[in-house]
Amino acid sequence: MEIRRVVVTGLGALTPIGNTKDEYWEGLKNGKSGAASITYFDTEKFKTKFACEVKNFNVTDFIDRKEARKMDRFTQYAMVASDEAIADANLDLDKINKLRVGVIWGAGIGGLETFQDEVLNFAAGDGTPRFNPFFIPKMIADIAPGNISIKNGFMGPNYTTVSACASSANAMIDALNYIRLGHCDVVVTGGSEAAVTIAGMGGFNAMHALSTRNESPETASRPFDATRDGFVLGEGAGAIILEEYEHAKARGAKIYAEVVGGGLSSDAYHMTAPHPDGIGVVAVMKNCLENAGLKPEDVDHINTHGTSTPLGDVAELKAIKEVFGDHAKNININSTKSMTGHLLGAAGAIEAIASIMAMEHNLVPPTINHQVVDENIDPELNLTLNKAQERNVKVAMSNTFGFGGHNACVLFKKLD
Incomplete structure (x- = not known):
């Protein structure tokens, strides 16, 4: 079987140091820290009071309010980053064969905030099981690629890889192999996470996994430094368009790089x-x-x-x-x-x-x-x-x- 070449033709990023791929790159090259005090909830009783949140993000700038309410933040992030990557790749959705376009996404947890909030609401009530009808579809980890495919009509392989912090790399490797083996021409891949929540911070604190450098959040993530004391929790999404080389060349796509191995x-x-x-x-x-x-x-x-x-x-x-x-x-x-x-x-x-x-x-x-x-x-x-x-x-x-x-x-x- 011929092994086909696979290239990167589109990128999208929504991160704690930039809300587009270009803003993200500016943050990276300038050594910008995304860590700051948590704004999502009261951290008074938490060991760690900071994280790397996505900043200046208003979901209704990108997604209709009614639709956004049906999505956990990890799915909202996935939609925004994948939209940017698809646009960056200049994919003509009216011309490509959507049966040969897949979405393979990574998420280590999925809709943690949705799960947390529904349980907290139930516990605060009188015991009557009143749950949001979108509770389950908002929570499940595979809903992000599902929503990406529904919006764009992509009918190829569609699923989420879950392998903790390796999840989106796993997704890229699966996408690479589907294209290499001739099953797809294009795959939207990447990953998203939104675990800066009461449960997320509390759970990682209980494991003693997080830095507690509350006096200086911006310096808390210090890989390789002798005084490092744990990781800093972040959130956001990254999307990558992988494409078969000849398919990309035939449509005159910009090619960022070749994916040569996983x-x-x-x-x-x-x-x-x-x-x-x-x-x-x-x-x-x-x-x-x-x-x-x-x-x-x-x-x-x-x-x-x-x-x-x-x-x-x-x-x-x-x-x-x-x-x-x-x-x-x-x-x-x-x-x-x-x-x-x-x-x-x-x-x-x-x-x-x-x-x-x-x-x-x-x-x-x-x-x-x-x-x-x-x-x-x-x-x-x-x-x-x-x-x-x-x-x-x-x-x-x-x-x-x-x-x-x-x-x-x-x-x-x-x-x-």
Whole structure:
């Protein structure tokens, strides 16, 4: 069977540091922090009082009020980002074969706020089961791609991948394979999440997973810094249009990059902690390189999972050294979570967009907030600290790992 080439022809982003792909890129290259005090609810009794919220977002600027009320925020975010990506790809919906256009989306949780609010409302009542008739369709994780397909008439494969923080990277890899194998010409892929809620913050605080640097939220996400104390919760969406190369070329589409490989693995170790030796992470990067037909020395840039947790950052960098050997010190490594926070199921999508735009602009965004050297991290590694660095990025890798030991890795390459 012929393996078809797959390219990126459209991007859309709704993030804590920019509400479009271009605003997002401006935030990335300038080292902007998206962290600030939470505005959605009263945090007086919470250990962590800040997050990376989407800002200056009015859903009715994009979606009719009546329709928006039928959607959880994670679906609203998905609709806005996918609309931007479809427009960016200049897809003519009257000319493409919609039977061969799929929507494969990622969400680690789905409609958490909807579930939370319905339960709180029930608990505050007299025991009579009064629930919103849209409770279930607002909550389910697969409703985001469902709504994207309904709006645009896309009738190809349609589903959500759920693998915690690896969800949207999983979605991209599935989309890549559907096009490679000839089942689709175009797939709208990416992910969205809206977990900055009472339940989301409370749950992650109970796990001691979040930073509690309440006195300085904008510096709390500090990957690779010796004083890091947990991740910062983020929200938003990233959308990517993947397209078969000849299909894109025939319609004169702008091509951002080629998607040349995807890898998957499992730590098979612990519910939430990474394997201390990074065995699963080593495997996923090797799998991805093999899938792409590339050598370790071909890679110029790695956007790490880099959540700013004491264990995870060190384990990932050890794995990178094992896979890339001496070449590791020649790679521009970064963590854009230092700016956006951790978007959970949407992390892979917005970080893939960051990698693609780094190739387009020959500029690697910084890992901000680094102040104190961690003696457990090899000082020869270039972690792109505090300031963007110019680099001709020909091949970029994006890593995402999720609770449950789920690992996903995607490789992008400048089109030959």
